[in-house]
Amino acid sequence: xxxxxxxxxxxxxxxxxxxxxxxxxxxxxxxxxxxxxxxxxxxxxxxxxxxxxxxxxxxxxxxxxxxxxxxxxxxxxxxxxxxxxxxxxxxxxxxxxxxxxxxxxxxxxxxxxxxxx
Ligand SMILES: [Zn+2]
Numbered sequence: 001x002x003x004x005x006x007x008x009x010x011x012x013x014x015x016x017x018x019x020x021x022x023x024x025x026x027x028x029x030x031x032x033x034x035x036x037x038x039x040x041x042x043x044x045x046x047x048x049x050x051x052x053x054x055x056x057x058x059x060x061x062x063x064x065x066x067x068x069x070x071x072x073x074x075x076x077x078x079x080x081x082x083x084x085x086x087x088x089x090x091x092x093x094x095x096x097x098x099x100x101x102x103x104x105x106x107x108x109x110x111x112x113x114x115x116x117x
């Protein structure tokens with residue numbers, strides 16, 4: 001399953017970036033574009049399976065925000081939302097210039113707060 005690999009990579013990255021603090025992470029927020037082929041339910045399932053196998057991440061929560069697809073119209077000089085994979089602007093011109101929808105990124109990491117912080 002594609003999502004399992006993504007979750008694995010995400011945790012590897014967190015441990016690399018925060019080698020001394022990764023156990024204090026309480027929440028990770030991901031943004032996934034509709035074109036990134038991420039199924040929010042599958043990614044939640046993969047996440048829960050990973051956390052079950054890795055006790056040190058038991059307190060971590062995952063939030064997935066799904067981003068709509070936006071394409072840019074050269075005629076209007078504006079971006080428009082692509083609905084049902086219809087890459088046509090409201091002015092009638094087609095466009096395949098995707099400006100949003102392919103991304104998959106970590107947008108927020110929340111750590112357990114410490115008393116002296
Ligand atoms: Zn247009």
